[in-house]
Amino acid sequence: MPTTPFRKIELGEIAESHHPVLVLVRHGQSQWNKENRFTGWIDVDLSEKGVDECTNAAEKLADISFQVGYTSKLLRAARSLELITGRIGIIPVVKSEALNERHYGDLQGMNKDEARERFGAEQIHRWRRGFADRPPNGESLEDTCMRTIPFFESEIVRDIELGRNVLVVAHGNSLRAIVMHLEGLSRESIIQVEIPTAAPICYTVK
Known part of the structure; x- marks a missing residue:
């Protein structure tokens, strides 16, 4: 559990919150999301749909005054944050590999359907959704948690404790790690x- 307790709220509740808010956003659709490929740490850009998704996200967040943004070292997340803040207001940004997507090792660049044919659907499911299962030369979700959560606690929580509204734009698995931590979810x-x-x-502070 986090050192500072959080509770999940709806967007519409933020205006009534008297505490700092934390907003997590996964990047918009990437070109390899569109092509159904394992991306991991490969640095691909957003698709046209992904750009539109970020524009829509910015509209939803337009009434929130953020003081700082966090993102990964990967283009699809950094550009998503840039697109959002370009519409709602430029803020200081911290980029860290700790927020990078889970590294998919030998699966990176491979079409997911082709991977199922090669390794079997059950094995791919375990690699993608199992907590401690690692694809060859890659990371498990547990590995991702071990690099993401310490950074979240030391850097992002510190900003929230200073009263700042924080926007984090990252990736499916680095954000799953944070959500698991914030909500005290089990591995299952x-x-x-x-x-x-x-x-x-x-989220807001309890």
């Missing part, structure tokens, strides 16, 4: 959690 529960592209998830 987090397997069921999906983070949609460019859909804000909001």
